[in-house]
Amino acid sequence: MKEKSLNVITAIARTIFGAVCIFSGFVKAIDPLGTAYKIEDYLNAFGGIFPNFTWIALPASIALSMFEFALGCSLLFNLKHKLTSWLAFIFMLFMTALTLYIALENPVSDCGCFGDAIVLDNWTTFYKNIVLLALAIWLVATQRYAKTWFVNWVEWTGMAFFCLVSIVISIVCLCHLPFMDFRPYKVGTDIEKSMEIPEGAPADEYHITFIYEKDGHQQEFTLENYPKDDSTWTFVDQKSVLVKQGYVPPIHDFSITDANFDDITYDVLDYEGYTILAIMYDLEKTNIKQAQRLNQLYTDAQQKGYMFYALTGSESTIVDEFVEQTGAEYPFCGTDPITLKTIVRANPGIVLLKDGVIVGKWNMRDVKNDKIFR
Template sequence: MKLLVHISRIFVGAMFVFSGFVKLVDPIGSQYKFEEYFSQSVLDMEYLIPYALAFSIILILAEIMLGIILLLGNKAKITLWSLLVLSTIFLFLTWYSAYYNKVTDCGCFGDAIKLTPWETFYKNVLLIGLILLMLFRAKDIKSIFSVKVSQAITILFFASFLYTTYYVLVHLPIIDFRPYAIGKNITEGMKYKDDGELPKIHDFYLEDAQADLAPEILAKNKVILIIVHSLDKADKNGFKTIKEFADKAIAKGYSVYGASASFTDELLLAKEKYELPFDFLFCDATTLKTMVRANPGIMMLQKGTIIGKWNWPDADKIKLK
């Protein structure tokens, strides 16, 4: 029994650390998932949407830290009870998503691994079963270090995770699991494979009033896309920096376009107000959020290949050839 408890501790702890880590490098992705759950069509708790980012950060830190503490074997009972509460919440959400077909991807492993709601539900059932086993045999879980060493390790990890969260919010995710990662070619990502599955990139377009300009833009050698998925939610402080960067890019021979899901009239007013030297094209908001975790953000393309992505505060660090 002790061996089974030991294996369960390692498995559950590693699972929570991995799940927390893949979300830690991209907390904005978890924010979007919370917003989806809080929406009217799912849990109908739209009053919580403004707090989605805070919820995502708290959940990520709780998930990864509880996993580490369990692996260390420190404070076993309180850690296991906390994991049980967390897993029970996840169990309800995934059952709700699966049964009512509300959220097709729960985001439990971020964008790293995609599971169906039912797969995620049964994963949570397994985790709860193992946690209950460990609670029943909590006496078999011993700390692998002294109390002071365990506390020091815990504090060190927590501080490093806090800094990582701050860094990726100011800049961009340090690991990108999405189909718009640097080095990916958008045109290739839009092609259908022989297996008939939907391409990883299936909703990319850049429309003006007449047509989709995406094929033309993806064929160009030097392209800058300024991503503003929602003008209302954009950091207005960034538009001065974006204007200065766009002017430099145009002078270097880049074709610069804005991409947004906001209304045309609002975009025209913003263009005039901030003296932006480019026109906006329309694209789906979800696609834009997937492309760059910034608002406004910057994407550099070379014949459809993504060669760089930045949040607007890093615009002055971009090297234009």
């Protein structure tokens, strides 16, 4: 009876841990570039320890999603129970320690454990990992009660198959676009409306402190008791601390500036008709072969009466070098590179707007005229 109860609890622990790993690995696998960007954030946050290691971000992204997905599937199907239990324990031991440090020091805004599908703050991530670590400890502690479901070669074949599935998903989504989009710039989004703050939405709340000086002594005051009518006090400084964050619109960091540094964001979004945005967040990393195809796309866009802008986060000198290299005649505008990475997971990528609404997104290698011109 005791062994039966232990087996039931172990099966539940295996299922929960496995399901979480499968979900985590899957959402990373379908967005390998997004996961790579998050790994770059980590590497930059620990820049003193890992200098010039950002090149490893993409391979690490694919490897991490493969490991999590295969581990989760193996646990769910009870493949190599002893091995997978220890792998789960070691993995969660490392991740729990890492997320504790992140929660305490806050070097990144969120851990990215579930990609853009579910964004957790750093402390919530740590508590989640505590639960998963407890499940992993249970799996290790109850190994002797585990029963094998399959013969040895089937178990190894199954694990290899799950690894292969994850890798194939990552490569397909890397060469094209993620087939599930959890970001705020998905097809169907009205960008301008997504930037609006609804009337009556909660605003940011701040605790404001005033620093005044009198007879060489400085003292802090609040908004309620600062000496506004006492001329013997001299104002020195003011400090504002965010106490409670107000409403943040889904899109809050989108802007476009032209070559003269004029803001043309609403000129683009309010245009009645079709607009093509060629997204190249970093021209030094742009696929030149695909970028050269933009010249013909720009010519076709002019003939069809479409507006056309290239958005980049690169400096003007880099833009000039790119224009000389590719013969580009289309206008370049500036947008924050992080925003561009969020808009489309390709470099170059194409976004088609109609009246400010996103009606299509493509990796440049998938662009065909019958998809763009309607």
